Amino acid sequence: MPYKPQSEPTKINYQPDVQITQLGEKIGDPVSAANFPDHILRFRNDRWDQSIGLHGLDDSDWINHFGKLAPLADNLSPPLALRYHGHQFRNYNPDIGDGRGFLFAQLRDHEKRLMDLGTKGSGTTPWSRTGDGRLTLKGAVREIIATEMLEALGVNTSKTLSVVETGEELTRGDEPSPTRSAVMTRLSHSHIRIGAFQRIAYEKNEALMQQLIEYCLTNYYGGIQTDDPAAELFAKTAQEVAKLAGAYMTAGFVHGVLNTDNINVTGESFDYGPWRFTPHWEPGFTAAYFDQEGLYCFGRQPEALHWNLAQFASALCLVAESDPLVAILESFPKAYGTAFTEHFCWRLGIESKGFDDDRDLVVAAEKGLAQKTTQIDQFFFDWGKAEDVAKPKDDSSEFSEFRNLIANRERTRKPVSEYWHKASPCSMHIEEVETIWAAIAEDDDWNQLSEKVNEIRGMGFALRNG
Template identity: 60%
Template sequence: MVKIASLGKAIGDPVAAANFPETVLRLRNDRWAAAVGLDGLSGETWLRHFGRFEPLPDNLPQPLALRYHGHQFRVYNPEIGDGRGFLFAQLLDGADRLLDLATKGSGTTPYSRRGDGRLTLKGGVREILATEMLEALGVETSKSFSLIETGEALHRGDEPSPTRSAVLVRLGHGHIRIGTFQRAAFERNGDFIRELTSYCLDNFYGAPETDDPGAELMERATQACARQAAHMVVAGFVHGVLNSDNINVTGESFDYGPWRFTPQWQPGFTAAYFDEGGLYSFGRQAEAIHWNLAQLAGCLTLIGESTPLKAAFDRFADHYRDAFVEQFLWRLGFAPRGLEQDMPLIEAAQQALTQSGAGLDRFFFDWMGRPGLDDPAYAGADFAGFRERAAAYEPARGRNHAYWWGGSPCSMHIEEVEAIWARIAEDDDWAPLYGKVDAIRAMSAAYRG
């Protein structure tokens, strides 16, 4: 069942996990464990597999540190790869999707360079919050599957040190990056690009046989990545580091470092202090992902003609627009009326949000299903155009869930993230984190009617 074995030695290097002093379970995602048939594991067995990394039965005999290159802030780097993580196992969910269990903070690999291969506990907590919120807001994202504290004191330059350590296990729909193709292209290994392409089409897209697999993958990846960009923006999410090694060809968002959610509709809002030019700012994320797809197209020219690749690449804008409209209406709870009416509504909403400085989560919360029509908070001139267009829409679903009557939206801004971490760091109090996860999941249930 280990599908990645079909790619041979070129995909990664067998590695061993670090031998951690402790394994203290901090998060076990039983909801997703059930989806892949692992909910029956005992507590001790869970720690052995996801803290000590004993192989799962009939799975990878040894973890693989995956090989890839990538553009980092548009500068090509041929010296990267899985430097503090590895692919641990592959499983099928109930829909027969191929899912990977991969790690962050599991120890050094041949690609660690001068790093220690570890993850701070704070980094693990932040990833839990990011993935739970994104999943609730309809963004295709990796899932935080397990977080185990590992008992080491880590030194970091960008946060108080020493700090606590952890190992995170992610569940994701594949870990083949654009950077995976870039490494093969860098080595002029057309045979491996052909194998990678077949692997992706077979295992992620269930694509039929085709005379031009490169163009087929380009079409599928362009549509999926355009959808990823649109959904992140509608969620108000800023990934922070949209390098080509962080873009999965399945269009699933993953690898969360300096992420943030923007409080208002601010195109220039950035997540990373080192993104001084705003390359990956809130309003430029679609541009960034589109640019990375151009790098994928260049790699695929080693196995096909450029004309169909360019044609697929050029459809990004249409795919992005369609996904953006669909997702924006979903958050509003409005039934679609057709592109000619939906686009002006959404443009009016963006203009109103920008001019007014209204809170983004508050706006969607108040307008879900059209109740904001009578709200005096939106009676001013800034919202006049949006209000007029919104009056023509019917609700797509009701506000029956208790979440909608709680008085305030569930948000995830940096101040709350820091407060949750402070309770853990200062008092070892995990209740705020677990309470926030429960609140996010309640919001998710409300959005899904």
């Protein structure tokens, strides 16, 4: 079926619903938030606060909950630092977990989904190791931009709900120090990672594994529908991860650190460190300076996510037969291909005719983009706003094959929004990220960030509505 973006957030009443405690004490550790010397509200997501009933909080109450981290009414108290293991750049690490964040609250959203509020930069936990449990303000700003951009481009992503500057000076080896600090809260449909299952398998705790499988199916997938819950959860997660892989590629996005502890059971992207958008269709483009082998480069992201699912399957073998899991794993390439082509057509604003027909169109587009004469965002902008789908502004020979194939497609949206009348598309490459941060770091000027968020949201509206 054609790709459909997430529904627009609508206003509801606050509906706390703490479910995580059903899993017992082995899923996480009670922790306390750090005491920060200052609390300056820098970002409040005025689209998504209403979707979880928090739009009525004034700024003072907001800072109390999301800067000082006072518990929300009838919610988690104390918060929980979740336990997990993970493969980090394919090396298994049993010594990780929520090291600078915790699960702060659970509540229902406008679609009645169970949502998690998780923190980052909220202080040390039993899993901090040698870290200080803090987050740089620059890291928080970068996550605002990443989540806003990905949401607009139709990628299933966590939402940056809040950023509060905390008045500490931090030392980091990968940016000029001392640098400013912040505590961030993200809104996610599950913080349960593949790494949580890996930890349980490592500990050979069959009872907890069964509990966690049931918890995930009940709270994220509408309940248990078969007599093989492990395979059922794996199939649903694999389908969502395939969609994530396809959306990453269409967006030109490189996450940078696709470790198993950074992939959750709902296929929702989160935890943005060294992310980037590649300007051109360049498979070897990497986001992290430390990814010297290109393990998580742009073109290898579907492979990386497939590999992570294999580790999930291996963990589930603690309580499940392997054959059904292997069959699901082997179906991933086709699921990814279908998701990729459907999302590609959605971004172009044309009908999807199914994988076999869409594949030729997308391959022709990739051939043209690989010439690097047109940037990815410019390509989608030019073809997406063309009144005649076969006659965009870009009539270069690189896209001649693509032009012939797209001529037979019907538009699914009319490019009527103001966005399509701009001179150039909305993009977010590293140079602009650094420019936005420089204005904040040097002059405490937040206008460029606010303007960019508004521009990104305008693009998102145009892609969803025309």
